[in-house]
Amino acid sequence: MPPDLALRASGVSKAFQLPQERVHTLKERVLHPTRGRTYERLQALGDATFDIPRGEFFGIVGRNGSGKSTLMKCLAGVYRADGGEIYARGRIAPFIELGVGFNPELTARDNVMINAVMLGLTRQQALERYDDIIAFAELEEFQDLVLKNYSSGMQVRLAFAVMVHVDADILLIDEVLAVGDAAFQQKCHDALNAAREAGRTILLVTHDMDQVERFCDRAMLLDHGTMVAIGPAREVARKYMQLNFASPEDVETVPELPAGTVGDGTATIVDAWYQDAIGTRSGALPQGESCALVMRVQFDAPAEKPAFGFTLRDDSRRRVLSVTSEWDETQAADYEAGDLVDVWVSFDNWFTPGRYFLSAHVTRPGGNGDALAMREDVSSMIVTGARSGGGVVDVPHAFGHRLAARAGERIGT
Amino acid sequence: MTDPAAVAHDEAYRIEGPAPTLSEPRRVWQLARVLAATDWKVRFFGSALGYVWSLLRPLLLFGILYLVFSEIVGLGDEVVAYPIQLLSAMMLYFFFSEVTGGALTSLVDRQSLVRKIGFPRMVVPLSVGMIGVLNLALNALVLVVFVALQQVEPRWTWLLVPIPVALVALFALGAGLMLSALYVRFRDVRPVWDVATQALFYATPILYPAERIIDESQTLASLAMVNPLAALIQTTRHWLLGPGVPSAVETAGSWGFLLIPAAIFVAVIAGGFWLFERTAPVAAEQL
Numbered sequence: 001m002p003p004d005l006a007l008r009a010s011g012v013s014k015a016f017q018l019p020q021e022r023v024h025t026l027k028e029r030v031l032h033p034t035r036g037r038t039y040e041r042l043q044a045l046g047d048a049t050f051d052i053p054r055g056e057f058f059g060i061v062g063r064n065g066s067g068k069s070t071l072m073k074c075l076a077g078v079y080r081a082d083g084g085e086i087y088a089r090g091r092i093a094p095f096i097e098l099g100v101g102f103n104p105e106l107t108a109r110d111n112v113m114i115n116a117v118m119l120g121l122t123r124q125q126a127l128e129r130y131d132d133i134i135a136f137a138e139l140e141e142f143q144d145l146v147l148k149n150y151s152s153g154m155q156v157r158l159a160f161a162v163m164v165h166v167d168a169d170i171l172l173i174d175e176v177l178a179v180g181d182a183a184f185q186q187k188c189h190d191a192l193n194a195a196r197e198a199g200r201t202i203l204l205v206t207h208d209m210d211q212v213e214r215f216c217d218r219a220m221l222l223d224h225g226t227m228v229a230i231g232p233a234r235e236v237a238r239k240y241m242q243l244n245f246a247s248p249e250d251v252e253t254v255p256e257l258p259a260g261t262v263g264d265g266t267a268t269i270v271d272a273w274y275q276d277a278i279g280t281r282s283g284a285l286p287q288g289e290s291c292a293l294v295m296r297v298q299f300d301a302p303a304e305k306p307a308f309g310f311t312l313r314d315d316s317r318r319r320v321l322s323v324t325s326e327w328d329e330t331q332a333a334d335y336e337a338g339d340l341v342d343v344w345v346s347f348d349n350w351f352t353p354g355r356y357f358l359s360a361h362v363t364r365p366g367g368n369g370d371a372l373a374m375r376e377d378v379s380s381m382i383v384t385g386a387r388s389g390g391g392v393v394d395v396p397h398a399f400g401h402r403l404a405a406r407a408g409e410r411i412g413t
Numbered sequence: 414m415t416d417p418a419a420v421a422h423d424e425a426y427r428i429e430g431p432a433p434t435l436s437e438p439r440r441v442w443q444l445a446r447v448l449a450a451t452d453w454k455v456r457f458f459g460s461a462l463g464y465v466w467s468l469l470r471p472l473l474l475f476g477i478l479y480l481v482f483s484e485i486v487g488l489g490d491e492v493v494a495y496p497i498q499l500l501s502a503m504m505l506y507f508f509f510s511e512v513t514g515g516a517l518t519s520l521v522d523r524q525s526l527v528r529k530i531g532f533p534r535m536v537v538p539l540s541v542g543m544i545g546v547l548n549l550a551l552n553a554l555v556l557v558v559f560v561a562l563q564q565v566e567p568r569w570t571w572l573l574v575p576i577p578v579a580l581v582a583l584f585a586l587g588a589g590l591m592l593s594a595l596y597v598r599f600r601d602v603r604p605v606w607d608v609a610t611q612a613l614f615y616a617t618p619i620l621y622p623a624e625r626i627i628d629e630s631q632t633l634a635s636l637a638m639v640n641p642l643a644a645l646i647q648t649t650r651h652w653l654l655g656p657g658v659p660s661a662v663e664t665a666g667s668w669g670f671l672l673i674p675a676a677i678f679v680a681v682i683a684g685g686f687w688l689f690e691r692t693a694p695v696a697a698e699q700l
Contacts, residue, residue: 001425016698025601073697077417077531080430080694089425092417094530101526103451105458110451117447118530120418169422 001087006170006201007052007075011084014045014070044070045225047084052203054089054169057196059212059219059233060205061240067225068205072096072174075203090169090201093119097174100159104148108139111147112162119166129165136187137161157184164191171195174205189215209237213317234317241376264372266303270296272310272360272378275344285349287385287394292346295360297373299339304365305332306372308343311359312351313377320351320392326365352394353385416440416533430694432533441533448523448540453547467548471507472555475500482620492622493657494563497556501653502619502646504552505578509585509642510610512545516589517596517606520693524700534693538589546582560653570652577645577652580678584641587682594685594692597699617643623650623664631666638665641678 001008017039045067052058062068073079075086076094094100100119102111112133116126134143137157147155163171173192192215195202206212212219212233219236221229221243229239272295276282285291293310308331309324323345325331335341358381361374385394419440420426457463479496482488489495516538520527523537595602618626618637626634638644644661651660665671692699 026599026605027601074430075428076529077428077431078527078529078697086428087425088417088428090422091420092428096529101529103523103525105455106451110454114447114451114526115530117444118418118526118532123443123447166418167422168418 001089003089004053005051005087006054006056006089007203008050008087009075009084010049012045012048012071012074012081012086013043013083014067014074014079014081016042016044018042043225045074045081045222048222048227049084050220050227050230052201054201055196055199056218057192057202057204057216059216059236060203060222061207061209061212061219061236062222063243065224066222068222069096069174070225071222072172072203072205076172088170091120091167092170092172093163093166093168094172095159095163095174096172100162102147102155102159105146107146108134108143108150108158112158115159115162116166119162120168121166133158133161133165136165136191138184153181153184160188160191164195168200170201170203172203175207209240210319212237212240237317238376264370266299266301267306267362267373268298268300269360269362269373269375269378270298270340272296272358272375274358274379274381283380284382284384287349287351287353287383288396289349290346291349292344293358293360294342294344295378296340296342297362299335299337299341301337303335303362303372305334307332307363307365309361309363310345311361313357313359314351314392315355318392320356324363326363332365349383350393350395351383352391353383356381356383417531428531431527431531431697432694441536441539444532444536445539445543448536449543449547452540452544456544464551468551468555471503471552475503478503478620488621488625492624494565494654495622497559497563497565497654498622498650498658499620500556500559501649502617504549504556505581505646505649506614506617506619506642507552508545508549509581509588510613511548512542512582512585513588513592514606514610515541515545516586517592517603519589520593520597520696521700528697528700534696535590535689538586538593538689541589542582542586545585549578549582565654568655570655573652574649577648581642581645583682584645584678587685590685590689591681594688594696597692597696613640613642616640617646618664619646623647623659627659627664634664635666635670638670639673639677641674641681644671644674 018041048067048071060068060071070079072094073096074081075088076092076096078094078096100115102115106114109130112130113123113126116129116133117123121129134140137154137160139154139158142150142154147158150158163173171192192202192204196215204211204216216233218231219233220227221236221239223243228243229236272293273281274283274285275292275294276285277290279292293312295308295310297308307324307326309326310321311319312321314320325343325345331343357377358379359374359376360378362372364370364372416432416437417426417428419437453464457466460466462469479489479499482499483495489499492498519537519541520534526532527534527537592602592606616637617640623634623637626637638647638661644665647659647661647664650658661671662668
């Protein structure tokens with residue numbers, strides 16, 4: 001394996017034999033020697049081939065049952081792959097199915113010791129790091145409590161804390177960041193960023209495309225056990241959205257733009273566009289002038305005070321603007337089936353020159369409300385302007401200068 | 414096969430699924446020790462006397478059996494040091510049944526670990542064996558007290574006693590590996606083994622001394638020695654108490670006959686390791 005690679009998988013496949021009637025007893029075996037031999041073969045993973053360079057943050061996405069966890073378990077050495085070869089360089093710490101294998105009958109202290117040793121620390125090292133682990137999980141008060149009395153969020157915190165403290169070179173993380181409160185999620189993000197800075201290789205299984213775009217260098221999309229895409233995180237994330245919401249027969253044939261409307265059928269985003277200062281629809285907006293983002297929504301069912309939101313992403317998929325009418329109660333209204341409504345948000349355009357993609361969504365009110373309708377990358381616009389400093393926004397600014405001392409006039413010279 | 418958690422930070426290696434055993438015995442030892450230590454703790458969690466129970470329980474059982482079979486039934490009459498014979502045999506038998514019974518469910522009991530981490534699977538039954546050995550060592554202290562109380566004459570063959578004891582441990586591990594591998598697929602191995610260990614208790618000269626069966630019938634005595642556990646227990650008693658107690662050879666009738674338990678002994682251990690080797694790597698998906 002080349003020295004710059006952390007993981008190499010070539011042609012990895014894994015199938016499970018699912019007996020139609022699971023034979024669990026000797027009696028059944030004896031009485032029905034042929035029954036239970038009719039296995040249904042489930043090809044959970046087929047021909048996965050990929051290389052992951054050292055230090056890469058790699059995302060694995062796919063719908064439920066697409067083979068993500070099977071792949072992770074093969075990489076972690078929990079399953080033996082049926083075919084293909086996996087090579088790795090350095091220590092691997094798995095975090096699979098929301099945990100590292102805790103025993104609910106043991107205290108947090110005992111579980112941490114067992115798992116830290118299982119994941120490669122010596123007993124001595126595990127003892128030394130125990131305090132750090134508990135502190136990271138913020139569970140100091142509960143460390144002698146039997147784990148079955150922990151909430152699931154607390155267990156995940158503890159498991160994640162163990163995993164990031166065992167000095168592994170490769171972290172296999174299956175769906176962790178979805179659990180835990182916002183503060184702990186931020187802590188997880190920080191820990192992952194720190195691990196990445198330290199040159200660790202991280203594989204992250206997730207359903208959250210924002211995470212993929214935010215963290216991952218590259219990503220892979222699995223569907224029915226097959227790799228359908230591998231490449232830059234942004235492209236893979238987009239393919240996933242298409243696969244998930246459009247459910248096409250073949251992902252490859254789906255046009256890049258525009259992505260279809262998704263939602264629960266309450267509303268449809270008919271269109272969304274940009275307007276310039278005088279209210280004309282436009283695809284090119286001069287920097288520094290007033291502009292507006294507009295969406296036209298058709299309601300197919302009554303909706304109570306829905307919230308309207310716009311998201312602008314730049315060329316590198318960074319979210320540069322994300323606004324919602326949720327907090328503006330003067331704009332809240334109820335709609336009947338059949339209503340057609342235009343919603344806009346206006347602002348002074350101080351974005352840096354470049355291309356921007358507009359997404360629109362309508363949600364039920366209240367926090368992370370369910371999407372009534374959502375449309376990704378409905379239209380794009382170009383912000384025109386002569387100057388670009390390279391930042392995301394060019395807020396109005398003014399330079400100033402003052403000569404503090406003329407050469408040769410400084411005191412002491 | 415390589416354990417992905419135990420490699421050096423720059424080592425390249427192939428991942429082939431969970432290893433049943435490991436090339437690194439130190440790591441297996443360490444993992445088994447940590448598991449055994451926590452199991453030991455859990456076992457006595459919430460009990461006031463704690464590990465004193467692991468002394469008290471066999472002692473009380475011994476007291477009952479001794480009272481019934483020596484004082485009431487009279488099995489111990491005209492037999493050399495019947496209490497020592499009974500106690501030593503009981504200790505070894507309980508050790509065997511504890512280790513095999515514990516190993517049997519061990520992979521299933523530890524499934525939270527087995528399903529998530531690719532550590533060497535042998536660690537799990539091995540940790541059960543460790544606890545068994547620890548218990549056995551504690552019980553041995555009781556035996557020492559009884560040997561002193563009974564004023565048994567010291568003899569050089571005491572030095573040999575660890576040999577049959579170690580062989581019993583090996584036998585228990587082999588059987589335990591086999592049972593744990595089977596239990597992953599067939600859950601009724603457990604009640605079957607419960608009954609089998611009960612049968613083994615009465616089929617093995619524990620309550621009744623070997624002298625009694627020889628008096629009854631030589632064929633019966635030979636048959637009893639077919640069981641490797643019985644042959645090893647008899648050897649332990651013989652070396653503990655001297656020529657007054659028949660050795661396994663004397664009980665079986667001839668050296669040649671002992672080839673049968675020897676063959677069973679080897680077959681169980683080899684079969685146990687072989688089966689475990691085959692089953693352990695796929696245990697995670699069958700649990």
